[in-house]
Amino acid sequence: xxxxxxxxxxxxxxxxxxxxxxxxxxxxxxxxxxxxxxxxxxxxxxxxxxxxxxxxxxxxxxxxxxxxxxxxxxxxxxxxxxxxxxxxxxxxxxxxxxxxxxxxxxxxxxxxxxxxxxxxxxxxxxxxxxxxxxxxxxxxxxxxxxxxxxxxxxxxxxxxxxxxxxxxxxxxxxxxxxxxxxxxxxxxxxxxxxxxxxxxxxxxxxxxxxxxxxxxxxxxxxxx
Numbered sequence: 532x533x534x535x536x537x538x539x540x541x542x543x544x545x546x547x548x549x550x551x552x553x554x555x556x557x558x559x560x561x562x563x564x565x566x567x568x569x570x571x572x573x574x575x576x577x578x579x580x581x582x583x584x585x586x587x588x589x590x591x592x593x594x595x596x597x598x599x600x601x602x603x604x605x606x607x608x609x610x611x612x613x614x615x616x617x618x619x620x621x622x623x624x625x626x627x628x629x630x631x632x633x634x635x636x637x638x639x640x641x642x643x644x645x646x647x648x649x650x651x652x653x654x655x656x657x658x659x660x661x662x663x664x665x666x667x668x669x670x671x672x673x674x675x676x677x678x679x680x681x682x683x684x685x686x687x688x689x690x691x692x693x694x695x696x697x698x699x700x701x702x703x704x705x706x707x708x709x710x711x712x713x714x715x716x717x718x719x720x721x722x723x724x725x726x727x728x729x730x731x732x733x734x735x736x737x738x739x740x741x742x743x744x745x746x747x748x749x750x751x752x753x754x755x
Contacts, residue, residue, distance in 0.1 A: 533577065538630050539602060540593070540622045547597035548590035548627065550634075551577045555584045558640030558753040560746075561627050562589040563649030565670070565731035566609060569596030572732040575742040576644065583750040588631055592623045592649070617648070617676035624656045638662050642749045646731030647704075648675035654711070657691060658683035664752050665692030665719070667745050670704040670731045671711055684711045692719035694748050696741070698728035721748065 533549040540546060549570055560580055562573040570589035580587040591598035594609030594616075601607060609617070624643075631641055643666040645653030650671035655678065657666045673681055687693070693715055697708035705724075712722045723744075728737035735741055 536588075536630070538626050540626045542619065542622055543602040544593045544607065544623070545598060545600050545602060546590050546593065546623055546626060548588050548630075549577065551581060551587045551589075553581045553584050553586050556586045556636065557584040557750065558642065559586040559588065559631050559634075559636045560642050560644050560667075560749060561624070561631060562587060563592060563624060563627075563643070563645040563653055564589070564595065565647030565649050567595065568646070568732060571596075572646070573644070575735055576745055579742045579746040580749075583746050585746060585750060585753075586631075586634070586636070588627055590623060590627050592620050598623075612676070614677035618678055620648075621652055621655060621678075624652050628656065639664060640753055642666065642752065644669075644745065646670060647672070648678055650731070651675050651678040651680050654680050655683045658686040661688045661691065663691065665694070665717075665749075667694045667749070668696075668708070668711070669734060670697050670701060670708065671695065672704050672707045673710065680711060681714065684715050687715055687717045689716065689718055691717045692752055693717060694721050694723070694745060696723040696725065696734060698725040698730065698734060698737075700727060701730045704730060719752075
C-alpha cells in the first residue's frame, strides 16, 4: 500500500504525493500527471513498478488534487495560473526528485514519467541533469503554457534514454512528439504510436498493457 507523503517546494508550496516502495528497490520513478488529473492517474504504473522492484513517487503538482496550499495557508488553483505560475511547477519536480534521493536512491537510478505538461516538465528536468538515465513522455508538446521542450531535448546526452508515446488523432501532441523524438540527441529512444488512444495517461484505458510496457522499459534501462 502506498504511503501518503508531504513535501514543500523551494517557494513554499505544500505538495502531497504517494510513495510506493518495493520489497527490493532497483531504482525509482517520479511520476508527473497531466492537467486536470492528479497523482491517482499513475496508479496502474505504480502497481506495475512494485512487480519489477521499482519504487515510485506520484505527486499532485501545485494547484491540483491535494496540493492546493502554500505554507502560509494561501489557496492555489491551476485554473487561475498565469504562464509564469505554470512554469514554476518545475519546482515541484525538483522537490520530488530531492525527496526520492533523500530515501537513499541515487539520481542515476531515478527515471521520470510525465503526461502532457507533466511530460514537458519531465523532459526539462532530464536535460538539466546528465546523470539521470531517462524519462517516459506521454503526449509531450513543444510548448505547454510556456513550458518549452525543443532546446531541452537537444541538450540530452547520448547516454540518456526516452520512451515517447502519443496518439495520432491527438494531432498537435502527436506531431510535436515525433519532432521531439527526431530531435533527441540520445541514442536509446523509443516512439510508440497509437490511434484513437487519447491524450496522456488516458492512453492507459486504451492499452491496458501500457503501464507494464513503461515499467519494463524502465527496469531494463536500470539493468543496462
